[in-house]
Amino acid sequence: MVTLKPDLETRLAEDHPQVDSLRDGREPEHLQAIRLWLRLLTCTNLITTEIRTRLRESFQTTLPRFDLLAQLERHPQGLKMGELSRRMMVTTGNITGITDQLEAEGLVRRAVDPRDRRSFTVKLTPQGRKVFAEMARVHEGWVIEFFSGLGAAEKDSLFTLLGRLKAHLNGKEARP
Amino acid sequence: MVTLKPDLETRLAEDHPQVDSLRDGREPEHLQAIRLWLRLLTCTNLITTEIRTRLRESFQTTLPRFDLLAQLERHPQGLKMGELSRRMMVTTGNITGITDQLEAEGLVRRAVDPRDRRSFTVKLTPQGRKVFAEMARVHEGWVIEFFSGLGAAEKDSLFTLLGRLKAHLNGKEARP
Numbered sequence: 001m002v003t004l005k006p007d008l009e010t011r012l013a014e015d016h017p018q019v020d021s022l023r024d025g026r027e028p029e030h031l032q033a034i035r036l037w038l039r040l041l042t043c044t045n046l047i048t049t050e051i052r053t054r055l056r057e058s059f060q061t062t063l064p065r066f067d068l069l070a071q072l073e074r075h076p077q078g079l080k081m082g083e084l085s086r087r088m089m090v091t092t093g094n095i096t097g098i099t100d101q102l103e104a105e106g107l108v109r110r111a112v113d114p115r116d117r118r119s120f121t122v123k124l125t126p127q128g129r130k131v132f133a134e135m136a137r138v139h140e141g142w143v144i145e146f147f148s149g150l151g152a153a154e155k156d157s158l159f160t161l162l163g164r165l166k167a168h169l170n171g172k173e174a175r176p
Numbered sequence: 177m178v179t180l181k182p183d184l185e186t187r188l189a190e191d192h193p194q195v196d197s198l199r200d201g202r203e204p205e206h207l208q209a210i211r212l213w214l215r216l217l218t219c220t221n222l223i224t225t226e227i228r229t230r231l232r233e234s235f236q237t238t239l240p241r242f243d244l245l246a247q248l249e250r251h252p253q254g255l256k257m258g259e260l261s262r263r264m265m266v267t268t269g270n271i272t273g274i275t276d277q278l279e280a281e282g283l284v285r286r287a288v289d290p291r292d293r294r295s296f297t298v299k300l301t302p303q304g305r306k307v308f309a310e311m312a313r314v315h316e317g318w319v320i321e322f323f324s325g326l327g328a329a330e331k332d333s334l335f336t337l338l339g340r341l342k343a344h345l346n347g348k349e350a351r352p
Contacts, residue, residue, distance in 0.1 A: 029320075030316060032332075032335070033316075033322070034319055034320075035335065036335050037322070037323065040216070040220060040223075040338060043341050043342050044216060045265065046342065089218075140210060144205070144206055144209045146344075146345060147208075147212055147341065147344075149340055149343065149344025152208070157337060158338075158341070159208070159215060161337070162219050164325055164326055164330065165219050165325060166219050167325065169223065169322060169325075170222070
């Protein structure tokens with residue numbers, strides 16, 4: 001249903017030689033973790049690549065620009081540059097350069113922080129909010145499409161398993 | 177068990193306002209997909225960030241350099257620059273620049289392709305193979321540690337669910 005560039009499957013195949021040796025049914029635990037990580041990374045790469053392509057084709061924009069607008073939409077009080085940089089999900093990139101562009105296009109504005117006059121926060125403009133809302137609506141449809149190969153119960157299971165992984169990565173004890 | 181920078185959990189929190197509204201038990205299907213995607217992306221980001229940090233601390237190297245060496249290790253016959261670029265898992269980056277550095281350090285070499293004298297392939301040197309083998313061994317231990325919060329059956333389930341997701345993304349029909 002989702003149509004990706006034909007070479008992507010090959011390009012992102014889990015073509016680790018150790019993984020090939022698993023196909024005969026033996027599965028040492030240390031290889032189970034490696035092939036799981038490669039598959040997790042592959043899924044994330046396939047989705048971000050497709051989102052990049054569609055953002056370019058549908059909105060003539062980039063994923064870092066979309067990501068920056070998304071962070072500002074979630075923080076109507078505005079974000080300082082450092083906060084914005086830390087919150088970006090898909091790039092460290094040139095946040096100052098992207099902010100400059102978006103400001104020149106009237107989608108964001110810098111405002112001096114009244115609590116700290118040496119500092120400033122970045123906010124969406126009303127026009128930026130409007131432009132982002134339309135992109136977010138379309139983007140949400142893409143994400144639904146990407147995950148539509150899984151049933152509702154499978155999506156729940158995947159969400160729960162990734163939650164356990166995330167809790168472990170954050171150093172929490174996930175087991176009761 | 178895995179110790180990440182303290183701010184990472186906050187930084188990569190699934191702090192989408194729509195996600196907060198899910199915490200009361202209602203779960204419209206369109207939000208299920210979005211929060212699943214944010215969690216998948218968060219897990220991938222947490223792991224790649226941690227790998228970047230550890231590669232720097234343990235081997236004074238970067239993830240793109242490690243990724244490039246890993247692709248060459250998997251292709252002993254060598255890869256052309258374009259193939260190498262397409263196979264990288266974690267960056268598009270400056271492949272030529274990274275190759276130049278690694279060649280200056282004696283870890284890779286460029287060789288003229290006998291079938292096409294205008295073209296060349298990049299290969300690991302014996303020294304590059306030795307250096308990468310040690311990094312790969314340690315890296316494998318990290319990956320085992322990252323996924324050790326999941327039991328073997330949970331890892332199997334996660335691998336299967338991600339496989340269904342990947343098949344769908346690749347446009348295959350995953351259901352029989």
